[in-house]
Amino acid sequence: MTRAPKYEVPTSFREVPVEMVLGFVRARPLCTLVASLPGGGLHAGHLPVVLERRADGVLALRGHVSRANAGWRALEGEVQAVAILAEQEAYAVPEAAREQAVAERGSEPFAAVHLHGRMRII
Numbered sequence: 001m002t003r004a005p006k007y008e009v010p011t012s013f014r015e016v017p018v019e020m021v022l023g024f025v026r027a028r029p030l031c032t033l034v035a036s037l038p039g040g041g042l043h044a045g046h047l048p049v050v051l052e053r054r055a056d057g058v059l060a061l062r063g064h065v066s067r068a069n070a071g072w073r074a075l076e077g078e079v080q081a082v083a084i085l086a087e088q089e090a091y092a093v094p095e096a097a098r099e100q101a102v103a104e105r106g107s108e109p110f111a112a113v114h115l116h117g118r119m120r121i122i
Contacts, residue, residue: 024113025051025061028085033063035081035119037074045071049083061115072121081119086112 034044049063061083065072 021113022051022059024111025085025115028087031061031063031083031085033081033083033119035075035079038077038079043071043074045069049085061117075119076121078118078120081117083115084112085115 029048029050030046031049032044032046034042037043045065047063047065049061052060052062054060063083
């Protein structure tokens with residue numbers, strides 16, 4: 001009988017408490033938004049956001065797009081979207097830390113949160 005290899009999940013990839021994730025989102029008010037277009041394809045852009053808890057307890061990520069930005073017209077209706085929030089200094093680390101992270105994990109250290117859900121213009 002062959003056993004499956006045992007993999008260790010690096011600390012940086014382990015699940016973290018939801019409050020820690022929410023704190024990460026609240027501390028980063030600029031996201032990259034990628035949304036499906038009703039006719040097919042994708043729309044991507046950057047927008048300022050704020051995380052709010054509605055009266056019913058549901059979390060909502062609210063953002064602002066200027067009326068002068070034609071991109072919002074493409075997103076009318078309800079569409080699937082992912083908001084990506086990342087550390088601004090994601091890859092600006094000292095060389096020694098970079099080398100250690102690459103040796104241990106195969107990549108440079110960074111943190112990011114991807115929030116998936118339905119988006120609608122209000």
